[in-house]
Amino acid sequence: MAVKKEPQKSNVSKEELLGFYREMLLIRRFEEKAGQLYGMGLIGGFCHLYIGQEAVVVGLEACTKEGDKRITSYRDHGHMLACGMDPKGVMAELTGREGGYSKGKGGSMHMFSKEKHFYGGHGIVGAQVPLGAGLALADKYLGNDNVTFTYFGDGAANQGQVYETYNMAELWMLPVIFVIENNQYAMGTSVKRSTKSGTFFGRGAAYGIPGEQVDGMDVLAVKAAGEKAVAHCRAGQGPYILEMMTYRYRGHSMSDPAKYRTREEVEKIRSEKDAIEHVRDLLLNAGLASEEDLKIIDREIKEQVNASAEFAKDSPEPALTELWTDIYA
DSSP, X not given: OOOOOOOOSOOOOHHHHHHHHHHHHHHHHHHHHHHHHHHTTOSOXXXXXXXXXXXXXXXXXXXXXXTOEEEEESOOHHHXXXXXXXXXXXXXXXXXXXXXXXXXXSGGGOOOBTTTTEEEEESSTTTHHHHHHHHHHHHHHHTOOOOEEEEEETTGGGOHXXXXXXXXXXXXXXXXXXXXXXXXXXXXXXXXXXXXXXXXXXXXXXXXOOEEEEETTOHHHHHHHHHHHHHHHHXXXXXXXXXXXXXXXXXXXXXXXXXXSOHHHHHHHHHHXXXXXXXXXXXXXXXXSOHHHHHHHHHHHHHHHHHHHHHHHHXXXXXXXXXXXXXXX
16 A cells, blocks of 8 residues: 655645646646547557656746746657647647647657747657757857756667767756656666666766756655756756656557566556655645545546547648648748
């Protein structure tokens, strides 16, 4: 039986805790709906779901201000929703419709929002890391105190371009937070089989980059670590590395049967460490919300997600002439 966690070193308000619950639940329900639409043949290409990892992006977005940027890999729908992008536009893009963020031409891996400073999910493993440092270089050049959150996984953490970027980021003291979403598996290869390092954040020490390992299933722990990293960057002290220990409940993508791990392993994490259940327990145990309050939120989220799916289905496919637009910037 899972041990109930008490709120630690948290001066978090009722409103903020309810906000975390709502945002994480939106990502979870949205991804479940995306999985359904994929199964119905309405989403083509690849589709990598974020189910299980919601606390990472929700906790870090709580540390941002207007002007901060974010860039990530192909497991990106959660990042879009957390930074305020419209679920309707995200779902329409997933289904290749005109109402999508990239007019239906990008799909799951290629969505962007200039308004929300979201610079894409990227299909090439590790490619977003130097791009994230480039975004941070632009802010340093402009002389503001904006920060760029550059997300990548434990698999990408073994790519050479990551370490070239670490070197340049520290050399130029760039305001970039490297967020390693360590969900234990690079596609189907467990961390235990792919690296001898005790930690991933510790590799930054060779470049003089500080960092820490964080419980990525605890949104309050994520937020606390994020605030520390953000303060470091805004103060002009260069990059910071956060290794978020998290877990994905589904396969690498919708086409992955995930036979490389046991059902018992997944269920153990779900029952003992689920990020949404943790916040739910905090709200109920502290008397900040009732079961009925949370049921109302659940219903509202389901309605919002269903509306996004209907919007996507009703949105037309892009015209053939769109093949020739947006080719050059």
